[in-house]
Amino acid sequence: MNVLIVHAHHEPRSFNAAMKSLAADLLRGQGHEVVVSDLYAQGFNPVATANDFATRADAEYLVYALEQRHSHGQGTLAADIQVELDRIKWADLIIFNFPIYWFGMPAIMKGWIDRVFVSGYCYGGKRIYDRGGLKGKKAMLCISLGGQRHMFGPGAVHGELATLLQPIQRGMLAYVGLEVLPPFVAYHVPYISEAERRDYLEQYRQHLLGLHQLPALEFPSLDDFDDALRPRNAL
Amino acid sequence: MNVLIVHAHHEPRSFNAAMKSLAADLLRGQGHEVVVSDLYAQGFNPVATANDFATRADAEYLVYALEQRHSHGQGTLAADIQVELDRIKWADLIIFNFPIYWFGMPAIMKGWIDRVFVSGYCYGGKRIYDRGGLKGKKAMLCISLGGQRHMFGPGAVHGELATLLQPIQRGMLAYVGLEVLPPFVAYHVPYISEAERRDYLEQYRQHLLGLHQLPALEFPSLDDFDDALRPRNAL
Numbered sequence: 001m002n003v004l005i006v007h008a009h010h011e012p013r014s015f016n017a018a019m020k021s022l023a024a025d026l027l028r029g030q031g032h033e034v035v036v037s038d039l040y041a042q043g044f045n046p047v048a049t050a051n052d053f054a055t056r057a058d059a060e061y062l063v064y065a066l067e068q069r070h071s072h073g074q075g076t077l078a079a080d081i082q083v084e085l086d087r088i089k090w091a092d093l094i095i096f097n098f099p100i101y102w103f104g105m106p107a108i109m110k111g112w113i114d115r116v117f118v119s120g121y122c123y124g125g126k127r128i129y130d131r132g133g134l135k136g137k138k139a140m141l142c143i144s145l146g147g148q149r150h151m152f153g154p155g156a157v158h159g160e161l162a163t164l165l166q167p168i169q170r171g172m173l174a175y176v177g178l179e180v181l182p183p184f185v186a187y188h189v190p191y192i193s194e195a196e197r198r199d200y201l202e203q204y205r206q207h208l209l210g211l212h213q214l215p216a217l218e219f220p221s222l223d224d225f226d227d228a229l230r231p232r233n234a235l
Numbered sequence: 236m237n238v239l240i241v242h243a244h245h246e247p248r249s250f251n252a253a254m255k256s257l258a259a260d261l262l263r264g265q266g267h268e269v270v271v272s273d274l275y276a277q278g279f280n281p282v283a284t285a286n287d288f289a290t291r292a293d294a295e296y297l298v299y300a301l302e303q304r305h306s307h308g309q310g311t312l313a314a315d316i317q318v319e320l321d322r323i324k325w326a327d328l329i330i331f332n333f334p335i336y337w338f339g340m341p342a343i344m345k346g347w348i349d350r351v352f353v354s355g356y357c358y359g360g361k362r363i364y365d366r367g368g369l370k371g372k373k374a375m376l377c378i379s380l381g382g383q384r385h386m387f388g389p390g391a392v393h394g395e396l397a398t399l400l401q402p403i404q405r406g407m408l409a410y411v412g413l414e415v416l417p418p419f420v421a422y423h424v425p426y427i428s429e430a431e432r433r434d435y436l437e438q439y440r441q442h443l444l445g446l447h448q449l450p451a452l453e454f455p456s457l458d459d460f461d462d463a464l465r466p467r468n469a470l
Contacts, residue, residue, distance in 0.1 A: 010284050010285065010299070011296060011297040011298075013296060046281055046282065046342035047342060048336075048342070048343075049245050049275070050245065061246060062245055062246040062249075063246070063425050065425070066425070101283075101345075101348075101349050102345070102348050102349060102402070102407045102410075103401075103402035103405075103407065103410075104345065104402050105345070106349060107281035107282060107283070107343070107345040107346030108281070108282050108342070110336075110341075110342040110345045111341075111346075113336075113337050114337060114341060117337065129392075148463075148464075150463070150464075151464055157460050157464045157466075158406070159401065159405065163398055163401055164406065166338075166394065166398055166399070167338035167399055167402055170338075170394065171338025171393070171399065172337045172338065222392075225392050228385070229385075231390050231392075
């Protein structure tokens with residue numbers, strides 16, 4: 001397998017960095033190829049602007065997704081976007097490794113999605129979900145949380161983790177056709193002991209060793225929707 | 236009222252920009268004070284780094300939220316963060332005006348949350364939800380979507396809009412104690428006619444005129460959770 005790890009943490013000695021390194025080492029040890037997009041180390045620019053396009057379909061009025069499609073077709077995407085898009089094309093599995101900030105990705109990673117999940121390649125028109133442009137590839141979240149395990153679930157103070165992750169797992173990953181493997185989640189990370197960190201790393205190692213057996217999460221199939229994307233069998 | 240509009244769109248002639256200007260003009264016309272944080276125009280930096288803190292609680296190992304708390308106490312937050320935090324302190328109502336990108340905020344606005352919702356002021360420890368640091372202030376989303384109205388809802392292809400917005404409305408806004416007013420949502424915006432745009436702007440005008448009558452959304456009350464944030468009456 002070709003594995004891309006997209007990593008977003010500003011502290012090289014962080015637990016997130018340790019999870020990133022563990023995955024890279026373990027997967028390389030299994031004979032896989034691994035590339036890491038270390039967004040902080042790269043100084044990745046997360047802000048989508050007109051500068052992302054060397055040529056324009058409409059130079060007067062910026063509709064970002066339409067210009068993505070145009071520039072992808074022309075081969076005129078900004079160089080830093082093209083590098084990351086080529087990594088996506090190369091990868092069989094993409095691991096997103098990050099701390100949850102405000103129930104979502106840190107801005108530097110959200111901007112990687114905004115700029116690199118290029119319309120015209122990753123999705124477009126009805127090429128979404130199980131007809132998405134990245135169909136055949138897999139993805140997985142590896143995340144840390146400040147909150148404790150009992151703060152997530154039905155009736156818990158922060159609600160269900162699956163709901164919190166739905167915009168990412170469904171709205172970003174499944175949307176472009178990626179098969180989404182179950183996430184690895186480490187709770188309460190800023191506050192746990194060294195022994196608990198080691199225990200979490202061992203759990204992550206087991207998660208990765210069993211990766212090929214993990215059943216993918218379930219998301220919509222366009223087979224269940226008509227040409228206007230209305231449900232074929234409305235409830 | 237003092238109203239802060241946080242606006243994130245790179246196209247000055249966009250529909251989002253028109254909604255921002257309509258709100259500013261209408262609210263000023265009603266005698267309110269309005270300040271706009273135009274994130275693209277300001278060149279706002281959305282990436283949380285060690286540079287955000289002129290002094291450090293721990294110079295060797297960066298835990299962002301702990302350094303926020305420290306630097307807020309010392310008055311040594313980066314100048315661009317302090318400007319935005321002062322606007323939050325000043326505001327009675329914050330309107331977040333943006334296009335939905337990938338089921339969430341554009342990275343430039345997500346980074347405004349990451350950097351400006353400062354631990355030690357906006358929240359901290361158990362000062363969250365109805366005990367959050369911004370209690371007494373209100374917030375509202377004004378968003379545009381590429382998808383059509385029938386693509387959101389129970390059984391719809393993209394799921395329920397409330398679920399899509401939960402990480403923002405609950406995880407960011409209600410979390411810091413903001414009273415969250417019902418969002419204004421414009422669908423299918425890149426593809427609609429000029430007449431439909433005018434119709435949406437009129438709907439937004441009515442939404443704003445009725446703002447003081449809109450019932451706030453409901454979120455957890457810490458009264459229902461114990462000191463460890465476990466539900467007092469588990470289901």
